[in-house]
Amino acid sequence: MTTASTRDAAGAPLVSFLAIRPDAGRVGDLLASLDGQSAWQLVVVAPSEALSAHPRVVRAEASATATDAEAIDAGVARATGRFVSVLPDAGVPSADALQTIADWLPLAPDAAVVYTDESAVRADGGIDVVLKQGPAPERLRCQFYYGDLLLFRRDVLADLGGVAHDAAGVELYDLSLRAVQRAAVTLHIPRVLFEAPAVRSIGAFAEDRLDTVRTVLERHLLATGGGTVRSVSADGVHVTVRPVHGEPLVSIVIPTQARFSAPLHAGGAPHSYLLHALRGLVEKTSYRNIEVVLVVDTDPDDAVIAEARSLLGERLVVVDFDLPFNFAAKANRGVLNAVGDYILMLNDDVEVITPDWIESLLALAQLPGAGMAGCMLYYEDDTIQHGGHHYWMGSPTHIGLQVPRGSAGPQHAFEVEREVGGVTAACSLFPRAVYLEVGGMTTLLPGAFNDVDFCLKVAEHGYQAYWTPHAELYHFESKTRDARVRAYELETLGRRWRHRLHQPQYWPFPE
Known part of the structure; x- marks a missing residue:
């Protein structure tokens, strides 16, 4: 040489x-x-x-x-x-x-x-x-x-x-x-x-370099579509956010039974997780240009629907669903009845934490080539339920599963906006056009993994999924549905997507 x-x-x-x-x-x-x-x-x-x-x-x-x-x-x-x-x-x-x-x-x-x-x-x-x-x-x-x-x-x-x-x-x-x-x-x-x-x-x-870090990031954001540097930190985690362009209509699609469940406490009144979620939308959410599309089974509790109408008025659309349970089919029907340019798929058992959660998701979903954006979800015991999807060794899982709230994650990953393989349908925002292009959710997976299949279709079409820690919600997972995963669902997912279920093991896989 x-x-x-x-x-x-x-x-x-x-x-x-x-x-x-x-x-x-x-x-x-x-x-x-x-x-x-x-x-x-x-x-x-x-x-x-x-x-x-x-x-x-x-x-x-x-x-x-x-x-x-x-x-x-x-x-x-x-x-x-x-x-x-x-x-x-x-x-x-x-x-x-x-x-x-x-x-x-x-x-x-x-x-x-x-x-x-x-x-x-x-x-x-x-x-x-x-x-x-x-x-x-x-x-x-x-x-x-x-x-x-x-x-x-x-x-x-x-x-x-x-x-x-x-x-x-x-x-x-x-x-x-x-x-x-x-x-x-x-x-x-x-x-x-x-x-x-x-x-x-x-x-x-070093602390004395942070002003320069800010200048470099501001210059980068200006050159790549805009954004704001909210803070820079010596630990290497910088809060930079993309802007929301305009105020497009966001259609929030919620598949639901719209029924009361048992009281949360002995002697209490019947509880509706759906109404709890809708009150959060109305009382805590800063983004106003929304419609809410409820995809409802044929036997809802009339009082639940009545209060939903009282909360949302003309922003509420109720769509009947008269088929056997199939979350994917309900989601598809909701999207087809929505008119917003962006769809926010939302479970009926969530609670809003951060008022600007929709803005945080929308800013990422508007990026060139974006397929979807997802958020930080917590269980009610303040452990993480979702920091994005991870697909490894043929099986999907949630990133950060059951890690305590406030944890930085591997290399501060729970503190930064980032690309991910996919996000949960419990709370995900995407362009309506992308959903229609990929054919929506497959009804072959009525209960589990329909959102994973959807994410993989989005990726196969060349779109990128993003995740943000700045949109935070509680998810009282499976409070309103059967959460069992059936063997045929995992087998179906594997037959369709085995070639995409082997990402590098960057994320610690739950034991």
């Missing part, structure tokens, strides 16, 4: 690692981790005393007063690799990093950005493995979750204009966001290829 080539003799892409102002010890640690691997170059931006005589080490000149951006520019100018990676001040690539990267790149031959999983040493000496979500541009505006081993293709880096000189300390985050703006192909390699010496919050920034 020669440093003038972008590949080694075996054809593996050359990676130029940049070390900015390392001391001799840091250079030694990096060489110890890289020696024995092929297709690498170490570009050291440092005084000559930090240099090693190693044939793969190249020195780049930068003045003592040079900014980090100027130092990175100097290093990139000396780099000859196909990919460039600016290394952090601590931690090293794993012993199999470069071979693994070479093995995975054929899966995305046009990849311009590459990131990997990593590990970190805990204070007790144990090892934490940090698994990452796959490419997720909306999550990236909330968190720089790519981590420490981050590669940029050198020609794309040049096309982007290099690192920004007005993003001190935030250069790589800014560069990653600009790559997203250019729709650069991003590859996540779900293998632990970087070893950090200590656990830290992923994407964390």
Whole structure:
């Protein structure tokens, strides 16, 4: 291999690692981790005393007063690799990093950005493995979750204009966001290829860099459809929200029996979960341009329907359903009787927590290519019921199931808006046109997994599902229906979607 080539003799892409102002010890640690691997170059931006005589080490000149951006520019100018990676001040690539990267790149031959999983040493000496979500541009505006081993293709880096000189300390985050703006192909390699010496919050920034983080995020939102930076945080979790465009009619479709159930407490009056949900809609919800479509069995309690009319007036549409129980069929009938451009599918056993929950969902459902948006649902004991769908080893589940409310989740995932494989029909908002395009919900699954099947159809048609922590509701799950999962339903789902029920195991799977 020669440093003038972008590949080694075996054809593996050359990676130029940049070390900015390392001391001799840091250079030694990096060489110890890289020696024995092929297709690498170490570009050291440092005084000559930090240099090693190693044939793969190249020195780049930068003045003592040079900014980090100027130092990175100097290093990139000396780099000859196909990919460039600016290394952090601590931690090293794993012993199999470069071979693994070479093995995975054929899966995305046009990849311009590459990131990997990593590990970190805990204070007790144990090892934490940090698994990452796959490419997720909306999550990236909330968190720089790519981590420490981050590669940029050198020609794309040049096309982007290099690192920004007005993003001190935030250069790589800014560069990653600009790559997203250019729709650069991003590859996540779900293998632990970087070893950090200590656990830290992923994407964390020093307090004195937060104003720059805000500036970078505001610039990114402006370039990608708008939005607001509500807050930035040193732990790497930034509250950024997309805007709602206009005030479209949202049709809230609620399949329901519309009956009273037993009193919640001994000696109490009969209770209606539906009316409890509707009161929350009326009293707590800030979005006003709604209609409510109740899809009702033929024998409802008249008093429930009467109070629903009193609560909603002309905004209420009641649709009769005179067939045997089939949630999917009821949902389809409700959508066909709705007139809003957006449908909010809602169970009748929920309670609104956040007043702007519809705005939070609608902002995501209006994104280009969006298929649906879902929310944070809690059980009545304040544990999480739903933080999005996860499909793994042929079986669907809810992300965050029974985790205590307020938990940050893996890599703060319960605190950031993000892409997901799907969301529950207990509360999901989507363009009506998408629902009709994919054929609605399949009636082959009358009770369970009809929403999973719907989500997978939406994904198969090329649409993206999103989840937000800013829309929160309680879900008194299965209070008004039979919650049993029948074997044929899981078998039916598997026959239809086995090829999509094997996502990477980023999410801890419930035991």
